[in-house]
Amino acid sequence: MRTWNGILTAVLLGALFGGSLSAAAQQTAGSQRPAPDAAHTAQPSQGAAMSQSAPTQAAQPAPAQQPAAEPVPATPAPTTMDQVVSLFIEHEHAFIKMLSNRTPVVETYLQNLTSDPQLGPVPNADHYFLGRMDMGETVDRKDYLKKEEEKGFQTRLLGGFEKLYKVQYQPLGFSWMVYADRTDFDREHYDFTYVRREFLGEVRCLAFDVKPKKNSGPGRFLGRIWVEDQNFNIVRLNGTYYPAPRNSMFFHMDSWRLNLIPGYWVPAYIYSEEGDFSAGAKNKQAFKAQTRVWGYDLKKGGKDDELTQIRVDSVKDDSPSQQDASPLQAERVWQQQAEDNVVERLTSAGLLAPEGDVDRILQTVVNNIEVTNNIDLPRPVRTRVLLTAPLETFSVGNTIVISRGLVDVLPDEASLAAVLAHELAHIVLGHNLGSQYAFNDRMLFSDDATYQNLGFKHIPEEEQAADKKAVELLKNSPYGQKLDNVGLFLKALQARAPQLSALLTTHLGNPLAQNGTVTRLSALSTLGPALDNNKLDQIAALPLGGRVKINPWDDKAEMVKTTPVAITSARDKMPFEVTPFFPRLTRYGANAAPAAPTTTAANSNGGN
Numbered sequence: 109m110r111t112w113n114g115i116l117t118a119v120l121l122g123a124l125f126g127g128s129l130s131a132a133a134q135q136t137a138g139s140q141r142p143a144p145d146a147a148h149t150a151q152p153s154q155g156a157a158m159s160q161s162a163p164t165q166a167a168q169p170a171p172a173q174q175p176a177a178e179p180v181p182a183t184p185a186p187t188t189m190d191q192v193v194s195l196f197i198e199h200e201h202a203f204i205k206m207l208s209n210r211t212p213v214v215e216t217y218l219q220n221l222t223s224d225p226q227l228g229p230v231p232n233a234d235h236y237f238l239g240r241m242d243m244g245e246t247v248d249r250k251d252y253l254k255k256e257e258e259k260g261f262q263t264r265l266l267g268g269f270e271k272l273y274k275v276q277y278q279p280l281g282f283s284w285m286v287y288a289d290r291t292d293f294d295r296e297h298y299d300f301t302y303v304r305r306e307f308l309g310e311v312r313c314l315a316f317d318v319k320p321k322k323n324s325g326p327g328r329f330l331g332r333i334w335v336e337d338q339n340f341n342i343v344r345l346n347g348t349y350y351p352a353p354r355n356s357m358f359f360h361m362d363s364w365r366l367n368l369i370p371g372y373w374v375p376a377y378i379y380s381e382e383g384d385f386s387a388g389a390k391n392k393q394a395f396k397a398q399t400r401v402w403g404y405d406l407k408k409g410g411k412d413d414e415l416t417q418i419r420v421d422s423v424k425d426d427s428p429s430q431q432d433a434s435p436l437q438a439e440r441v442w443q444q445q446a447e448d449n450v451v452e453r454l455t456s457a458g459l460l461a462p463e464g465d466v467d468r469i470l471q472t473v474v475n476n477i478e479v480t481n482n483i484d485l486p487r488p489v490r491t492r493v494l495l496t497a498p499l500e501t502f503s504v505g506n507t508i509v510i511s512r513g514l515v516d517v518l519p520d521e522a523s524l525a526a527v528l529a530h531e532l533a534h535i536v537l538g539h540n541l542g543s544q545y546a547f548n549d550r551m552l553f554s555d556d557a558t559y560q561n562l563g564f565k566h567i568p569e570e571e572q573a574a575d576k577k578a579v580e581l582l583k584n585s586p587y588g589q590k591l592d593n594v595g596l597f598l599k600a601l602q603a604r605a606p607q608l609s610a611l612l613t614t615h616l617g618n619p620l621a622q623n624g625t626v627t628r629l630s631a632l633s634t635l636g637p638a639l640d641n642n643k644l645d646q647i648a649a650l651p652l653g654g655r656v657k658i659n660p661w662d663d664k665a666e667m668v669k670t671t672p673v674a675i676t677s678a679r680d681k682m683p684f685e686v687t688p689f690f691p692r693l694t695r696y697g698a699n700a701a702p703a704a705p706t707t708t709a710a711n712s713n714g715g716n
């Protein structure tokens with residue numbers, strides 16, 4: 109079990125985050141509590157948990173946009189396990205139909221692994237995919253990444269990885285396991301065997317082993333599914349596909365769904381891992397990968413509807429006075445128009461989280477820097493979270509954007525302040541980019557062409573000036589005494605940078621590193637102690653996925669709440685690495701109204 113040391117909270121953080129962005133609040137491990145299978149009951153209990161209580165919505169504000177789906181039919185209480193199987197098959201078909209007009213964003217970040225004597229499996233290369241997935245007839249992907257990048261990627265992979273690349277890139281790749289079987293999930297093709305009852309987070313589930321019947325064709329699901337015991341929806345799939353066609357392979361995957369809308373559990377996380385580093389193992393080619401799905405509520409981003417879906421703020425009077433704008437005012441209004449256009453366009457493309465909880469934390473940090481430096485800007489600085497993994501920041505107008513992946517890996521508030529200070533410096537220095545986006549025709553492109561149409565990269569001179577100014581701002585700020593931590597983070601980033609080129613490839617802003625060398629804030633990189641894997645209390649950078657949680661339905665970002673757990677070896681540190689997912693499953697609206705009967709059932713079921 110990978111764990112984190114609770115001591116770090118006190119050491120690394122000020123009171124500001126209130127634990128919400130602590131190094132200790134890192135891993136989800138420990139929050140997962142599968143209940144022991146107490147009774148091996150052949151049938152699920154017909155008690156409270158089995159009655160079809162409608163999804164609780166009490167005291168929970170309804171989501172801004174309800175899915176355009178027919179209401180879930182009332183589920184007659186099953187009396188046999190056979191009926192349970194019929195119910196989840198039926199619900200899976202209804203679910204596939206419900207999602208068939210959706211085109212969520214799907215992101216896969218993959219790290220190839222090599223064995224390090226001290227650290228165990230460590231990344232030696234990485235790959236990144238981002239696209240929209242059409243949940244219609246086939247589960248297919250449309251890519252956001254530029255063609256040149258793709259080409260470079262392919263070229264790099266020709267030395268032996270080509271096959272792997274091709275497999276990943278098929279629709280049968282990482283995003284395939286949103287469903288067990290899109291077309292033939294039924295008794296004609298599968299045998300279902302009840303295994304046991306088990307809790308996944310707060311949700312009591314029935315686990316079934318699923319095996320394809322003989323001669324049911326290649327690529328059938330083989331593994332286990334977990335079905336929640338109120339409405340009998342699949343909430344987790346774990347396994348692979350079988351048999352594989354000649355000359356190809358299917359990955360093993362662990363796929364999780366979340367109850368984000370009443371009655372449905374939508375695919376959110378898929379973890380994949382292959383490879384064996386044990387003595388004598390032949391297959392030394394190994395990787396681990398995280399696939400995240402979000403943006404289910406986005407409008408289709410295809411070429412067909414691009415012109416109707418984009419709301420263009422062409423006539424917006426934001427000038428502060430009743431008089432005509434002075435030339436300077438006009439310039440500022442113009443820049444704000446560009447900024448608003450970009451923020452709105454990135455949000456509608458499923459790349460930017462709507463304003464939310466994480467922004468309050470980011471804005472507090474920015475504010476701390478501003479106040480102590482007597483910075484008084486004509487408009488307040490806003491922040492937004494880019495929903496993607498690659499480590500990047502950029503600014504447009506007065507909006508600072510920071511990627512989810514970067515917030516995830518930063519070890520403490522001072523490091524967060526440092527990366528934000530660089531963008532604040534651009535704003536303070538008037539390095540305004542993006543005023544061309546005040547012309548609305550420039551917002552008219554299909555979502556998957558976002559990276560070709562938008563960009564916020566500064567020239568090297570402005571980058572250097574921003575770094576210099578950022579250090580100045582930081583030294584005057586409450587973070588001035590903690591810049592050693594920033595230095596340590598930059599050293600950790602440098603240590604991994606040559607292997608993590610995909611994670612460091614930015615798509616909109618300037619990269620933190622170039623050709624394997626970290627360039628951002630290099631003046632701070634010599635500060636702090638030397639990087640030392642053996643020092644268990646030295647946490648220079650965190651794994652991905654520990655801080656920011658995205659709601660896959662509405663794209664809202666929030667801070668992850670986890671219980672501190674102890675690091676016990678250097679292998680627990682996993683800086684910049686991907687790890688398995690273990691989301692704490694809850695029912696829709698459950699947080700608003702804790703369900704007493706469920707708790708009782710949990711206890712009686714032998715939950716410790």
Ligand SMILES: [Zn+2]
Pocket residue numbers: 530531534566570571574618
């Ligand atoms: Zn910059």
